[in-house]
Amino acid sequence: MRLDEVARRIGAQVLAPGKAVSIELEQVYAGDRMSDLLNAAGDHMLLVSNLASTHLLRVAELMDIPGICLVHGQVPDAAMLRAATEHGTLLMASPFGLFETCGRIYQLLAAEIRSTP
Amino acid sequence: MNAVSFSIQGGDYEHGGAASRSVKEQLKKVGADPAVVRRAMVAAYEAEMNVVIHAQRGALRATLQSGQLDVEVVDEGPGIPDIEQVTRPGFSTASAMARELGFGAGLGLPNIKKNSDRFAIESAVGRGTRVSFTILLKPQSLYGAGRHSLRIVPARCKQSLRCVRACPTQAVRVFRGRPEVLDYLCIDCTACIGACPTGALAMAGTTDSLPPAEDAVLVVTAESLVQFGAGVHPERVLSELAALGFRDVRLTTDWEAALRAAVVEYAFAEATSRPVIIATAVTSQVGLDFRPRTPADLAAMHVDAYFDKPIPPKQLLEKIGALLAR
Numbered sequence: 001m002r003l004d005e006v007a008r009r010i011g012a013q014v015l016a017p018g019k020a021v022s023i024e025l026e027q028v029y030a031g032d033r034m035s036d037l038l039n040a041a042g043d044h045m046l047l048v049s050n051l052a053s054t055h056l057l058r059v060a061e062l063m064d065i066p067g068i069c070l071v072h073g074q075v076p077d078a079a080m081l082r083a084a085t086e087h088g089t090l091l092m093a094s095p096f097g098l099f100e101t102c103g104r105i106y107q108l109l110a111a112e113i114r115s116t117p
Numbered sequence: 118m119n120a121v122s123f124s125i126q127g128g129d130y131e132h133g134g135a136a137s138r139s140v141k142e143q144l145k146k147v148g149a150d151p152a153v154v155r156r157a158m159v160a161a162y163e164a165e166m167n168v169v170i171h172a173q174r175g176a177l178r179a180t181l182q183s184g185q186l187d188v189e190v191v192d193e194g195p196g197i198p199d200i201e202q203v204t205r206p207g208f209s210t211a212s213a214m215a216r217e218l219g220f221g222a223g224l225g226l227p228n229i230k231k232n233s234d235r236f237a238i239e240s241a242v243g244r245g246t247r248v249s250f251t252i253l254l255k256p257q258s259l260y261g262a263g264r265h266s267l268r269i270v271p272a273r274c275k276q277s278l279r280c281v282r283a284c285p286t287q288a289v290r291v292f293r294g295r296p297e298v299l300d301y302l303c304i305d306c307t308a309c310i311g312a313c314p315t316g317a318l319a320m321a322g323t324t325d326s327l328p329p330a331e332d333a334v335l336v337v338t339a340e341s342l343v344q345f346g347a348g349v350h351p352e353r354v355l356s357e358l359a360a361l362g363f364r365d366v367r368l369t370t371d372w373e374a375a376l377r378a379a380v381v382e383y384a385f386a387e388a389t390s391r392p393v394i395i396a397t398a399v400t401s402q403v404g405l406d407f408r409p410r411t412p413a414d415l416a417a418m419h420v421d422a423y424f425d426k427p428i429p430p431k432q433l434l435e436k437i438g439a440l441l442a443r
Contacts, residue, residue: 034166035224038159039231043151051219058134062141062158064151 001025001112003046003067007092010104012069016081018090020066025109030102034059041065048094048101052076057083057091066090069105071098119143119181125168127194130218133169136177137161140188143181149254156232157186157252163225164190164248170215171195172245185234189249196242204230204238235287235302253301265303266321267310271295273317283312307344334365336372392421392440 004021007014026044029037032051041063048069049056057080060068067090070076074093076084084091094101121143123136140161144154161177168175172194180187197203204226211221226248230236233250240246265288274296280289288302289309296309296317310318335358342351351368358366384393395407409415415423422436 032219033222033224034219035163035222035228037219038162038228039224041155041159053218055130055133055218058138059162062134062137062162063155 001108003090006046006105006108007069007090009108010094010096010101012092012094012101013073014090014092015076016084016089016091018067018084019088020090023066025067028102028105028109030098038063046105048098048105050098052080054080054083057087057089060089061087067092069094069101071096071101119146121179123177125165125172125175125177125190125192127169127171127173127175127192129169133166134162136165140177140179140186143179144186144254147181147254149186153252153254157188159232160229160250160252161188163228164188164250166220167225167246167248168192168194170211170220175245184254186252186254187249188251189247191245191247193245196244197238197240197246198242200238200240237287265298265300266305267298267303268319268321269296269298270317270319273315275315275317277314279312279314280309280318283308305344331362331364333363334367335359335363336367336369338369392443394437394440 001009001024002021003023003025004014004017006012006025023044025046027040027042028046028048029040030048031037032049034055037047037059041059043064043066045065046067046069047056047060047065048071050071052070052074056068059065061083068084070091070093073095076091076093081091083089094104096104121136121139123139125136126132137158141154141158144157149157161179165177168177168190172192175190175192175194178189178191202208205223206227207223209216209221209223209225215221226238229248229250232252234253235251237249238246271294274291274294276291276294278291280296281287281291283289285306285308286302286304288299288304290297290299298309307320310320337355337358339351342354345354355366355368384395387393407418409418409423421440424433424436
């Protein structure tokens with residue numbers, strides 16, 4: 001499933017479209033520990049995080065992570081938005097918490113896998 | 118060679134990662150494999166953030182040459198009292214602020230180690246820490262090229278670890294009670310052989326495996342004499358080898374020079390009666406360069422045809438056929 005479609009289906013608001021809207025989502029990482037994130041990072045990954053910080057974007061940029069989903073409807077500051085736009089990282093904000101956001105994404109992907117022959 | 122140098126300010130979370138990004142740009146410029154870039158970024162970012170989190174200031178220097186990325190991160194900071202402790206996963210002294218930002222999981226140094234092909238750390242308490250690591254851009258091809266010339270006798274290893282300390286390139290390690298040599302790092306300097314007190318390491322071809330040599334001429338490359346160091350005159354090495362019982366010991370240098378002379382002599386002597394085709398793929402191997410630098414050079418060569426790369430094969434064959442038919 002494409003990243004922009006994931007955003008639409010879980011009811012997240014796309015704050016910066018990035019250049020990666022058409023990337024197929026293959027991996028989701030939810031967590032705030034940078035070292036774990038670095039180890040798990042991939043170029044078909046959506047990063048779901050509580051941290052609305054520019055570090056997160058920096059790591060996404062370094063590790064070629066195409067999309068970040070913030071939770072609790074967090075509005076990132078101007079610096080983060082600018083950084084996302086500059087680097088072309090898709091930035092979305094889910095109205096739900098970390099747990100529920102992940103649950104919704106999980107359901108979407110599980111349904112997709114079930115319907116694939 | 119590409120080298121970048123970046124200063125890192127302690128506590129400057131705002132710009133943390135900028136040095137790593139410039140390393141990434143260098144790697145992308147040389148077309149490094151994305152998986153290699155990813156490993157390099159994990160290691161570089163962790164090392165850079167360590168300075169931001171723990172030190173007052175520091176610098177990251179990265180050099181990209183000979184198929185490898187060497188990174189050195191030096192800081193002025195508190196230093197590390199127990200290095201063994203900090204390279205253990207989960208140990209961290211990061212501040213509450215760093216932890217709030219997602220750092221301080223105690224995985225920084227283990228992550229650098231895991232994602233690099235060579236890793237070293239040294240530290241002085243109250244002064245600072247120096248972390249360096251190397252990432253090979255093409256590990257597979259380097260593994261295959263040039264095996265080391267050491268013979269390992271595991272049963273003799275008493276784990277003194279002197280070989281590990283003696284090795285200048287960190288190519289030796291002792292793993293599960295036996296020495297291991299990493300091909301791609303070993304330069305065959307033989308320092309480990311000299312350091313081993315129990316003879317667990319030796320050259321792969323030693324005297325006891327040489328065939329009867331009374332009639333044999335031993336040919337040695339000049340490069341191999343370097344391993345004896347500047348203090349040992351090449352003549353002495355040759356005479357010692359001769360003393361083992363060879364009829365003669367010669368350096369390949371003589372033959373290389375003779376081959377070079379023969380090529381030139383042949384080209385001059387035969388050029389009037391026969392077509393001479395010089396394939397630069399061959400001549401450059403013996404250190405001759407026939408490539409004309411200027412149109413005047415080319416005119417002075419009096420050639421019937423000169424092809425520069427790339428040559429369409431068909432055109433080349435046709436021209437050679439025409440020249441031979443003359």
